[in-house]
Amino acid sequence: xxxxxxxxxxxxxxxxxxxxxxxxxxxxxxxxxxxxxxxxxxxxxxxxxxxxxxxxxxxxxxxxxxxxxxxxxxxxxxxxxxxxxxxxxxxxxxxxxxxxxxxxxxxxxxxxxxxxxxxxxxxxxxxxxxxxxxxxxxxxxxxxxxxxxxxxxxxxxxxxxxxxxxxxxxxxxxxxxxxxxxxxxxxxxxxxxxxxxxxxxxxxxxxxxxxxxxxxxxxxxxxxxxxxxxxxxxxxxxxxxxxxxxxxxxxxxxxxxxxxxxxxxxxxxxxxxxxxxxxxxxxxxxxxxxxxxxxx
Amino acid sequence: xxxxxxxxxxxxxxxxxxxxxxxxxxxxxxxxxxxxxxxxxxxxxxxxxxxxxxxxxxxxxxxxxxxxxxxxxxxxxxxxxxxxxxxxxxxxxxxxxxxxxxxxxxxxxxxxxxxxxxxxxxxxxxxxxxxxxxxxxxxxxxxxxxxxxxxxxxxxxxxxxxxxxxxxxxxxxxxxxxxxxxxxxxxxxxxxxxxxxxxxxxxxxxxxxxxxx
Numbered sequence: 001x002x003x004x005x006x007x008x009x010x011x012x013x014x015x016x017x018x019x020x021x022x023x024x025x026x027x028x029x030x031x032x033x034x035x036x037x038x039x040x041x042x043x044x045x046x047x048x049x050x051x052x053x054x055x056x057x058x059x060x061x062x063x064x065x066x067x068x069x070x071x072x073x074x075x076x077x078x079x080x081x082x083x084x085x086x087x088x089x090x091x092x093x094x095x096x097x098x099x100x101x102x103x104x105x106x107x108x109x110x111x112x113x114x115x116x117x118x119x120x121x122x123x124x125x126x127x128x129x130x131x132x133x134x135x136x137x138x139x140x141x142x143x144x145x146x147x148x149x150x151x152x153x154x155x156x157x158x159x160x161x162x163x164x165x166x167x168x169x170x171x172x173x174x175x176x177x178x179x180x181x182x183x184x185x186x187x188x189x190x191x192x193x194x195x196x197x198x199x200x201x202x203x204x205x206x207x208x209x210x211x212x213x214x215x216x217x218x219x220x221x222x223x224x225x226x227x228x229x230x231x232x233x234x235x236x237x238x239x240x241x242x243x244x245x246x247x248x249x250x251x252x253x254x255x256x257x258x259x260x261x262x263x264x265x266x267x268x269x270x271x272x273x274x275x276x277x278x279x280x281x282x283x284x285x286x287x288x289x290x291x292x293x294x295x296x
Numbered sequence: 297x298x299x300x301x302x303x304x305x306x307x308x309x310x311x312x313x314x315x316x317x318x319x320x321x322x323x324x325x326x327x328x329x330x331x332x333x334x335x336x337x338x339x340x341x342x343x344x345x346x347x348x349x350x351x352x353x354x355x356x357x358x359x360x361x362x363x364x365x366x367x368x369x370x371x372x373x374x375x376x377x378x379x380x381x382x383x384x385x386x387x388x389x390x391x392x393x394x395x396x397x398x399x400x401x402x403x404x405x406x407x408x409x410x411x412x413x414x415x416x417x418x419x420x421x422x423x424x425x426x427x428x429x430x431x432x433x434x435x436x437x438x439x440x441x442x443x444x445x446x447x448x449x450x451x452x453x454x455x456x457x458x459x460x461x462x463x464x465x466x467x468x469x470x471x472x473x474x475x476x477x478x479x480x481x482x483x484x485x486x487x488x489x490x491x492x493x494x495x496x497x498x499x500x501x502x503x504x505x506x507x508x509x
Contacts, residue, residue: 031394032394032395116399177354178351246449
């Protein structure tokens with residue numbers, strides 16, 4: 001295991017962060033606007049979100065670079081600024097983290113499908129290499145490949161991230177099929193754990209797609225299929241539209257109440273995805289401390 | 297006819313080369329194209345949908361089957377048109393204003409095309425005005441709206457309002473989908489239908505098309 005991971009895990013379950021999107025909307029991000037471009041245009045506001053998670057007690061925070069692959073940025077007309085946007089994203093989180101938290105930089109799906117012929121393997125691979133390199137140059141301590149549904153795309157991203165030498169988390173979204181235990185492309189937790197372990201990821205994860213109550217089984221299944229640490233970031237339930245606004249119904253208290261169970265099911269890194277906020281992280285911290293999963 | 301049972305299987309298995317060859321052979325042998333379509337090809341896509349519902353198939357298998365179906369349809373369509381048959385419906389599809397995520401939209405378009413619908417793909421970030429034009433100028437009978445983000449979902453509502461303002465709402469059925477979209481939301485904004493996956497979107501579009509012709 002990479003030294004940084006050993007260091008992080010030695011103090012018990014590692015608290016990660018929550019959603020960035022809603023907070024950025026409250027700071028003025030417009031519907032459909034690329035959040036990632038804010039790393040160049042509104043770095044002070046992005047730093048606020050990162051700082052809020054450091055304050056809440058996150059030991060690992062992510063970066064505002066989820067949609068910053070060249071392929072995704074090109075949709076917004078910023079494809080040629082991918083390197084600058086990713087470097088800035090990593091730097092903003094690093095500055096906010098100081099020596100209080102580590103920064104695992106986010107790489108999300110390209111939004112293009114290999115099997116539909118939307119994109120070639122080569123282009124996809126190049127885009128992930130460019131993004132991972134820029135994140136490393138910006139000072140990231142690790143890389144999180146997240147919200148993935150296609151195993152091939154995830155493996156290309158893992159290979160790109162590994163080339164930086166940083167620890168790599170590979171996290172997929174299980175939200176499809178009768179039992180909601182497959183990715184959109186039909187991948188099971190077992191397949192994900194086995195194949196991404198083989199692909200050289202350092203941590204295997206699941207995030208987004210479902211509320212935390214569904215994650216106990218998924219976490220156990222990932223844990224049973226790999227010896228690597230497990231990374232879990234559930235949603236705060238599923239969104240409901242009320243007067244044109246997305247409302248997530250899981251409260252921070254209810255969310256945090258699952259933390260000990262998740263930890264017992266093998267989760268080493270725990271945080272939240274869509275609908276969660278710094279209050280969720282504060283509650284998670286308390287819940288893990290009470291359960292004896294954290295030193296501080 | 298034994299051959300055509302194989303056509304059914306070729307489409308279900310997503311074997312595009314085989315389904316195309318079998319379709320071509322049946323046509324040269326003088327089998328009625330309408331019969332090939334109704335008795336073998338459409339039931340094949342129904343079987344694909346059934347397998348999807350029961351978790352035997354996932355998106356990759358859906359796509360491969362839809363591709364095989366499309367190949368056979370391309371051979372059959374000219375014959376059907378020549379005999380005066382109309383497509384089951386014309387679907388104008390796009391992601392709503394502000395939304396640039398098109399995987400879901402592309403999947404639904406591929407499945408609808410495999411289901412025999414004519415597709416007008418309006419792409420991403422489509423304004424209500426462009427949907428109105430698709431109805432007025434291209435005769436779309438169904439509007440299919442896709443959104444991945446909760447922040448762009450309200451554009452579904454404004455699109456429906458745009459159709460109303462332009463006076464074309466009653467000429468067209470509106471179906472919606474996307475990760476955060478629900479039946480409840482469809483009811484709230486007055487959409488005609490909602491589907492949570494690309495396979496059942498075809499069944500929905502067919503249901504809404506019955507009685508239009």
